[in-house]
Amino acid sequence: MPSKTLKLRRRTQARRHAGTQAPLVVTIDGPAGAGKSTVAKLLAKALGVAYLDTGATYRALAFAVLQEHPEVLADEARLALMARYLPLRLETGRASSLRVFLNGVEITRAIRSQEISEAAAQVSQYPAVRAAMVAHQRALAGGRGVVVEGRDTGSVVFPDAPYKFFLDADLAVRAQRRQRELLELYREPTPLAQIRQELHFRDLVDQSRPVGRLIKPRGALVIDTTHLTAQHVVRRMLQRIGRARLS
Incomplete structure (x- = not known):
């Protein structure tokens, strides 16, 4: 040790x-x-x-889609547009835990359901969505020291x-x-x-x-x-x- x-x-x-x-x-x-x-x-x-879980960003997008526009789950262009303007904020809490906020509302526990997991897997398959989310993830890292997982x-x-x-x-x-x-x-x-x-x-x-x-x-x-x-x-x-x- x-x-x-x-x-x-x-x-x-x-x-x-x-x-x-x-x-x-x-x-x-x-x-x-x-x-x-x-x-x-x-x-x-x-x-x-800092700590960054990239999977949480896809879960947050899936949460937003299911809450606001579930009909776009199979529409890559509209999903990418939502991803580009996703009002997402991440905070590192105690013991390096991650807190996830969407539109200022914490959704940390809400995005861990099986329904969100399945939707996140679906939205993350689209190249345009991934490109938008990668930009988000780099911005969330914020040019600081960070451990990123995904x-x-x-x-x-x-x-x-x-x-x-x-x-x-x-x-x-x-x-x-x-x-x-x-x-x-x-x-x-x-x-x-x-x-x-x-x-x-x-x-x-x-x-x-x-x-x-x-x-x-x-x-x-x-x-x-x-x-x-x-x-x-x-x-x-x-x-x-x-x-x-x-x-």
Whole structure:
């Protein structure tokens, strides 16, 4: 485990980085259930930078569409127009948690429903929508230090990020993690077989999209999280970032 002195040095370096070089940007990609969100929040806290979940931006768009114009779900041009002018705001809360606001109203919990998940997967398949949302995501990063997680953050959103990671895990383990997450959200158990099937289908969709496909970004460090705790993964990331920046 890193010493307190080493941790302090890393935090100091992160702060100095903003004043002397381009802001520190770290991307974390991977399939659902690989541990991206947990790891990204912990890493952002350790580095003293912001946290951005790109998936939340697509969920926010899906929420807006279902609330205001559900008839445009299959209309790429109108969806892209809505995406371009989406009144979205993200805030980093306690423990690097993310708060999502639409038109000034918090929708953090509302966008985690299964209905929103399915709608987000649908709207995110359109190239024009993804182009508009990538512009949003870069703007939300705001030229500051940030840990960004999603499916295409290191390949499309921030292709020049100096530190890229790709997390993966066995499908069975990912399904178990997702089951625990859903139980915490909805207090009702979801059959493991159902979750596993949904994850497998989502993988196929994410890997076959014409734009923003789920791939291992060039230069990314691949970490198999199947048998690792989130803390272990973060330590490996900090070691990678620390070595690169001190060399």
